[in-house]
Amino acid sequence: MITSLLASAGPLTPAARSFLSPTGVEIVFLLVGIAVLGSAVIAVTTKQLVHAALWLVVALGGLAVEFLLLTAEFVAWVQVLIYLGSVVVLVLFGLMLTKAPIGRSPDADSGNRWVALAVALAAAGTLVTLVVDAFRTSWIDLGGGGGSAAMTGQSLFRHWVLPFEALSVLLLAALVGAIVLSRTKDERPPKPRPGKLRTGKPVGLSSVPASTTPPQES
Amino acid sequence: MHLVYPAVLAALLFSIGVYGVLARRNTVLVLMSVELMLNAVNLNLVAFDAWLRDALHAGQALTLFTITVAAAEIGLGLAIVLLVFRTRGTADIDRLTALGDPSEDAEDAEADTVLKGQAVA
Numbered sequence: 001m002i003t004s005l006l007a008s009a010g011p012l013t014p015a016a017r018s019f020l021s022p023t024g025v026e027i028v029f030l031l032v033g034i035a036v037l038g039s040a041v042i043a044v045t046t047k048q049l050v051h052a053a054l055w056l057v058v059a060l061g062g063l064a065v066e067f068l069l070l071t072a073e074f075v076a077w078v079q080v081l082i083y084l085g086s087v088v089v090l091v092l093f094g095l096m097l098t099k100a101p102i103g104r105s106p107d108a109d110s111g112n113r114w115v116a117l118a119v120a121l122a123a124a125g126t127l128v129t130l131v132v133d134a135f136r137t138s139w140i141d142l143g144g145g146g147g148s149a150a151m152t153g154q155s156l157f158r159h160w161v162l163p164f165e166a167l168s169v170l171l172l173a174a175l176v177g178a179i180v181l182s183r184t185k186d187e188r189p190p191k192p193r194p195g196k197l198r199t200g201k202p203v204g205l206s207s208v209p210a211s212t213t214p215p216q217e218s
Numbered sequence: 219m220h221l222v223y224p225a226v227l228a229a230l231l232f233s234i235g236v237y238g239v240l241a242r243r244n245t246v247l248v249l250m251s252v253e254l255m256l257n258a259v260n261l262n263l264v265a266f267d268a269w270l271r272d273a274l275h276a277g278q279a280l281t282l283f284t285i286t287v288a289a290a291e292i293g294l295g296l297a298i299v300l301l302v303f304r305t306r307g308t309a310d311i312d313r314l315t316a317l318g319d320p321s322e323d324a325e326d327a328e329a330d331t332v333l334k335g336q337a338v339a
Binding site: 017023025029030033036040041043044052053059063066067069072075079082083086087091093097099100107108109110115116119121123124127128131138139140141142146147151152155156160167170171175177178182 | 229235238261264278287291
């Protein structure tokens, strides 16, 4: 199977294509990739939390363009719909609901920033070296419309039906779990707090404050 | 298109996500960085699907699955973050040390990380 995969893959022999004469698609890919990387860096380093979420929009939108350039149209539009449409909105909701400061917050990064930077640089160096060394001569033969909605739908509902259904069950479980987690409390009436008068008793008539009422349970 | 371009872009994006996960203090921003890492994986999947010309389109199907799982993950994650915020009044990861070693308090941990950071830098 691996040999057939390798045989069906792109040419493994050193190709005549040079990095010095990039095609138009490659130039666009590089420019959009630089934009994606820059906005991702800003999104993880900016001090303003809401701006980080908005720069994440730029990064994910640029990735959708990269998917389009790789002829994966359906995945690109799903990316726009789900990431830009719902995930970023969820993140913004989360920032607002946890009372994130709107302005610049000086403690956005934790104290181990330099350790994190060292780990990230080491990971980037290792991965880039490995990937460049492994795939230096590989060439993607774009074209053929392999990523159109018709092709993706056919493969999804012909070969991947069972994972698809399992995934819908997973989404349902996640939805129910999120609802259960974010429900405020059970339906019992709230216990009277000490220091606060019970409702229904007029304040002036009762000389006994509510704090001396016997606590129902500790 | 050379395969190196999307592969290198995905590797760099993954590293940026790693930095964000390790360096950010707000939990929502950590979740954002996890999204960046998942997107790097998506880019790899799409690129290798286009390279291998898979008849089953396993790469793109897996990309759709990853996007769905990421949506479920961020929903559940934000629900947990909101619950933690309601219970403890903070969304800072560094201050959620209830399960940590009880002998070291927050100041010790902070000084320790600062020392480590200086040692590395």
